[in-house]
Amino acid sequence: MITFNPNTKGPMRYSHTFERKVGGAELNFAIGCARLGLNTGWISKLGKDEFGRYILNFVRGEGIDTSEVELVDGYPTSLNFKEILEDGSGSTFYYRSNSPTSVLTKESIIEDYIKQSKVLHITGVFAAIDKKNPGIIKHAIEIAKKHGVKVSFDPNLRLKLWTLEEAKKTLLDFLPHVDIVLSGEEEAELLFGERTIEEYIEIFKDYGVEDIVLKRGEEGSVGYRNGEMVYADPVKPKSVVDTVGAGDGFNAGYVYSYLNGKSLEESLHFANVIGSMVVTVSGDNEGLPYVEDVLAKVNNEQKIER
Template structure:
């Protein structure tokens, strides 16, 4: 049985970032990068020294090769990546902005990862992890991917391992809002550690206040609920304690994409390191702050040294 510190899965894409501002139809030059919520978390954990495996499928094409090579550089275990000879790897075009949320155009419905299934990964039976991280994005891709997610969740439960879940709502990937909420909730309520944003939690539960959103999930059996509140920080709740962990002041918000993934890295790594829930979320706020100050999805994810230096000088809002 091969064991990792963490296993996660999903779809990685090539990301072509516009080198100049303006409508993507007018941009002529782009910079190629790697995109994917779960790969961001994998890379973030690997940079902190953890043994992480990422499971997926990519095409036998230049973008697929690029993704594998980038993950290898980051020391993410790639033994669970399959190559598809018939389907290509998805990609996206990302707008350049001065600050805030950039527009992103996705090209993924044809992708190799879109139809990956349990049958593609028989070796999962011989692999385990200390922790399994999941997001809501793969659940929207197709029924086979959703069945794979269910299989991995049940495997983690059977093994008695912890599961974290980030809803990462992408309404455009779903047939309708009702289906999205139903499927996401079926996974969220079985997680040990749950990381919704405040707007996601409100949509999923119907409650507006962080304490009510958290209470909803705690009543369902979730052990730790951390609700992301943007620059205000995060609300932390367990059955025994709750409270706000203030955010970290940032110099400039360059790009918010990937901040939630960095936040997940902070909580998971902090709990791995034996920090208290509040200390782990303080780390999560710090990594989220580093992420939003960087233009790329993963460029702001720190090494341990970079994280320690930032947290020493980081001003709390």
């Protein structure tokens, strides 16, 4: 979608000018993966309008395969407006009724496209937009499972798009088919109630999830894999400018590490580093780093500025 970022911080009612950007949880994840050097594809529909063309060109410029992205008539490209407060936190206001993704169906999901992948990434955002979308996601998951493609899942709860009851019913139905769960701690609490970290891990294990990650923001992250549980310390950013997109960047870093055979501890640290880099830049995906920049931070290399 198109996201409009305010040029001033504070309540949106007092923001008079905005800068046009590109955003969206799944798209941010795809951009994050592409910048890390992964071959990445994106399945979507955009409005056949100037905003849709802008997004399509932007995504192509990031090196993402857009062969399964279509511009459609009669459906305006979705928008959101962001409110950014002085501490870097904020809110998002959505304008996405009559979304171009309304014309996306099960038939839009090409089996051969998913078959050639290593990971299918899904989130709760697409599921929330239209009542038919959970069925499309389940169809994509079935294809992935048929061909041994791993499924990664970020619940990405957006309670401005649907009720908690609707979200829980739908998202918990996905979990038995998920290989990698990338959940915020707050999202786990919404799904399962207030519990300890260890209890959240056990619940996800009961659903059959192999790789379990809980993102904890300033407190780092926790992961479980093959009987091992790791608490990964946070990576302190130089400053916090905008927290939007940090979770998507974390997800990209974790999946990148997973595909490159890194240990759980290495994967969590790599992902934490990316999260800390993203929050220092304003915008949904502008702060998503390239792999050499992440490796330089992981290896504590000195960057030569001039």
